[in-house]
Amino acid sequence: MTDIHTLERLLRRLRLSRIASEWHSHEKRALAEGWTPSRYLLSLCSEEASHRETERLRRYIKEARLPVGKSVGDYDFKQVPELNAAQIRQLSETTDWVDASENVLLFGASGLGKSHLAAAIVEGVVNQGYRARFYSAGELLQELRKARSLLRLNEVLLKLDRYRVIVIDDLGYVKRDNAETGVLFELIAHRYERGSLIITSNHPFSTWGSIFVDETMAVAAADRLIHHCYLFEIQGESYRKKTSNAVAKKPSK
Structure with missing residues (x-):
């Protein structure tokens, strides 16, 4: 199993579904723009947090x-x-x-x-x-x-x-x-x-x-x-x- 497959499996086990689907596109941008590792990680975490907030509000509206x-x-x-x-x-x-x-x-x-x-x-x-x-x-x-x-x-x-x-x-x-x-x-x-x-x-x-x-x-x-x-x-x-x-x-x- 490749490192990429292992990474994606771990991300899904950790329920980081947005990071699992977006990490590669963020990686390309990070390499192109010379991001530091910490900026790359921040970008991924922000994406995950934003997605979770959107989904949480969607659930709240539905259950209301x-x-x-x-x-x-x-x-x-x-x-x-x-x-x-x-x-x-x-x-x-x-x-x-x-x-x-x-x-x-x-x-x-x-x-x-x-x-x-x-x-x-x-x-x-x-x-x-x-x-x-x-x-x-x-x-x-x-x-x-x-x-x-x-x-x-x-x-x-x-x-x-x-x-x-x-x-x-x-x-x-x-x-x-x-x-x-x-x-x-x-x-x-x-x-x-x-x-x-x-x-x-x-x-x-x-x-x-x-x-x-x-x-x-x-x-x-x-x-x-x-x-x-x-x-x-x-x-x-x-x-x-x-x-x-x-x-x-x-x-x-």
Whole structure:
């Protein structure tokens, strides 16, 4: 076996896949430009590090399961002039709030883009190297209910800690029963000052009694969420309704 074959096998065993595929082209350039051995090694290591970072971000975006086409740039802030667009952009471009385990709460009627904004903020956070996960409220609570029935709820909550940010989308559609609101409270209590939540809901805190069976639990959940949070109450006419009206008004040919 030649030295080249041995080298390539060792690089792959060491999981230096980018160096294994690029070392020869870098070697040619190093010889042509008279690089020192240390510069050649630096070039290879930089290539490997850059490749790993790109792959890591790709994995994070995939596991976040974000809805497609929901970036900050795609949101029409002109339709909701009272919304603090600068603060939304700041949340998507910075991670101080994630490091502080602060929450983002987006309240408003259906069709105002709450899910869009939640996904846009998370996309920005993930692109800065943080793991996150976008859940519909029904999907997440069903998963937690199943875990509780198997006596594995605490284990699942700990596994969710891998995500620095968790989105609970459309919380207003949660069933008002002890099983769902119980695991929802467990999640909120577990994440308190441990990890960030982004929650969208068409129910403001004043009506959370319609979500939680127990009023004391509703107050305790709200208290934990708002202790460290950015609260947005979005007002206006539904985008979907506006689009539907615009289509209806088009003259027929």
